[in-house]
Amino acid sequence: xxxxxxxxxxxxxxxxxxxVEIIDQTALPHAYRILRLASLEDAAHAIRxxxxxxxxxxxATAAYGVALALERHADDGALASAIATLGATRPTAVNLxxxxxxxxxxxxxxxxxxxxxxxxxxxxxxxxxxxAQNRAIGEHGLELLKxxxxxxxxxxxxxxxxxxxxxxxxxxTALSPVYxxxxxxxxxxxxxxxxxxxxxxxxTAWELKQHGVxxxxxxxxxxxxxxARGEVDAxxxxxxxxxxxGDVANKVGTYLKALAAREARVPFFVAAPxxxxxxxxxxxxxxxxxxxxxxxxxxxxGRNGEGQPASVRQLPENEAVANPAFDVTPARFVSAIITERxxxxxDQLHMLYPEMKQ
Numbered sequence: 001x002x003x004x005x006x007x008x009x010x011x012x013x014x015x016x017x018x019x020v021e022i023i024d025q026t027a028l029p030h031a032y033r034i035l036r037l038a039s040l041e042d043a044a045h046a047i048r049x050x051x052x053x054x055x056x057x058x059x060a061t062a063a064y065g066v067a068l069a070l071e072r073h074a075d076d077g078a079l080a081s082a083i084a085t086l087g088a089t090r091p092t093a094v095n096l097x098x099x100x101x102x103x104x105x106x107x108x109x110x111x112x113x114x115x116x117x118x119x120x121x122x123x124x125x126x127x128x129x130x131x132a133q134n135r136a137i138g139e140h141g142l143e144l145l146k147x148x149x150x151x152x153x154x155x156x157x158x159x160x161x162x163x164x165x166x167x168x169x170x171x172x173t174a175l176s177p178v179y180x181x182x183x184x185x186x187x188x189x190x191x192x193x194x195x196x197x198x199x200x201x202x203x204t205a206w207e208l209k210q211h212g213v214x215x216x217x218x219x220x221x222x223x224x225x226x227x228a229r230g231e232v233d234a235x236x237x238x239x240x241x242x243x244x245x246g247d248v249a250n251k252v253g254t255y256l257k258a259l260a261a262r263e264a265r266v267p268f269f270v271a272a273p274x275x276x277x278x279x280x281x282x283x284x285x286x287x288x289x290x291x292x293x294x295x296x297x298x299x300x301x302g303r304n305g306e307g308q309p310a311s312v313r314q315l316p317e318n319e320a321v322a323n324p325a326f327d328v329t330p331a332r333f334v335s336a337i338i339t340e341r342x343x344x345x346x347d348q349l350h351m352l353y354p355e356m357k358q
Contacts, residue, residue, distance in 0.1 A: 001165040001170060001179070002211055004210070009127075009170050010057055010168065010169055011052065011057065011064065011169060020038075020064045020068065021035065022035050025051055026051050028166075028206055030303050037061075040066075040085060043068055044065060047089040047090060047096070050198065053167065054166065054167020054168060054238070055240040055275075055276055056130050056134070056167065056168040059096050059099035059275055060123075060130055062087075062099045062103075063123035066083065066086065066100070066123065067119035070119045079108065083100045090290060091288045092289060094241040094277075102126065103119065106122045107122070127169045130169040130273065130275075132340070133340035134170065134173060134273065135170075135171050137176045137177065137273065137339065138171055138180035141343070144234075144267075148267075153187065154189065155187065155189070156189050156233045157190050157191065158191040158232045159174050159178075159192060159201075159204060159235070160195060160201070160223075160254050161195045161204075161250065161251035163236075164179075164208070165207060172207075172238075173239070174270075177269075177271065178208075178213065179211065182212075182213050188214070190204075190215040191231075193220045193257075194217065201217065220253055223256070223260060224260040227263075227266055228260070228263070234268075235258070235266060235267070235268045237251075237269075238270070238271055238272060239271075240276065241281065241287050242270070242276055243283050243287060244278070244282055244349070245282065245283045245331055246331030246334060246345075246349060247283050247328055247330055247331050247346075248270050248331070249326050250270070254326075258333040258334070259333065267336070269336050270329075270346075272337065277356065284328035284329075287326075289328075290324070291323060291325070292323045294321040297315070298319060299312070299313050300312045334346045337349060341353070
C-alpha cells in the first residue's frame with residue numbers, strides 16, 4: 001500500500017543490517033514516524049505497547065524479534081528465552097504464538113552458528129508469505145462483494161478496528177477486499193468506526209485516505225443505526241484468533257456489530273490468514289481475552305489547538321474501569337470466513353485446511 005504515494009510495508013529489515021524498522025502506530029494518525037528495532041527488548045516493547053498491532057503484524061514482528069535476539073547469543077537458552085519473552089507480550093492474537101512456534105521448529109535443530117542467519121531468512125519468509133496471503137484474501141473477498149453492488153451500483157462497507165495493511169505486513173485482511181474492489185473500479189465507500197478506547201479506526205481512516213478510498217468515520221455506537229437504515233451492504237472485520245468451530249475473537253465491539261448485522265440481514269464477513277486459525281482451540285470460550293490497563297480508558301490522546309501532542313484525563317486515576325481488548329463473536333453470526341485459500345462457512349474451515357483437522 002502507499003504512504004505519501006510511495007509503496008510501503010508496515011515492517012522491514014534495513015538492508016544488510018541487523019536492524020528492523022516499523023511505523024510507530026501509536027503516533028498515527030497525527031504523525032508519521034519510523035522507529036528502529038535493534039534488540040529483542042525493542043521488539044517486545046513494540047508489540048506490548050502497540051507500536052505494532054494487528055494479529056498478522058504482531059506475528060511478523062515477533063519473528064524478527066527472534067532474529068534480533070540471536071544476534072547476541074544463539075544457544076538453546078537464548079533461543080528459548082527470546083521465544084518466552086516475545087510470547088508473553090500479548091495473549092489473544094494466536095499469530096504471535098504461531099510465528100514463534102515456526103521459528104523454534106526451524107531453528108532448534110540447527111547448529112548454533114547457523115541459527116542467526118537462518119532466523120533472519122525465516123523471518124523474511126514469514127513476512128513475504130503474509131503479503132501474498134493477504135493479497136489472496138483480497139481476491140477471494142472481492143468475489144463475495146461483487147454481487148452486493150447490484151443493489152444500488154455502489155458498495156458500502158462497514159469495518160471495525162484496523163484490519164488494513166497497517167495491521168499486517170501489507171494489503172491487510174478485512175480491508176484487502178476493499179482495496180481489491182477499489183482497484184477494480186468499483187464505487188466502494190467505507191464506514192469506519194472509531195474503535196475506542198485505542199481508536200484504531202483512526203488508523204483505518206488514515207490508510208484509506210493515503211490510498212484514496214472514500215470513507216466516513218463514525219462513532220462506534222452509530223453502527224447499529226446505519227445497519228438498520230440499510231446504509232451498509234456488508235460488514236468486514238479481521239480476527240486475532242479463530243477457534244476450530246469458527247468462533248472469532250476480534251477487537252472488543254465486534255460482537256455488537258455482528259448482532260446488529262444479523263438483525264439487519266446484512267452479511268458479516270471475517271477475513272484472516274492461516275496463521276490466525278487455532279484448530280487446537282475448540283471454541284471461543286477457550287480464547288484468552290486480554291485485559292489492558294485502565295488508563296487507556298481514563299486518558300484521551302490527541303492534538304491540542306496548536307497542533308501539539310496532548311492528553312486529557314476524562315476520569316480520575318482511582319476510577320474503577322474495565323478494559324477488555326477483545327470479544328468473541330459466535331460462529332452462527334458469521335456469514336463467511338475469507339482466507340488465502342478461499343471463503344467458507346465458519347464450520348467448514350476444516351475443508352479449506354484438511355491438514356489442520358483435529
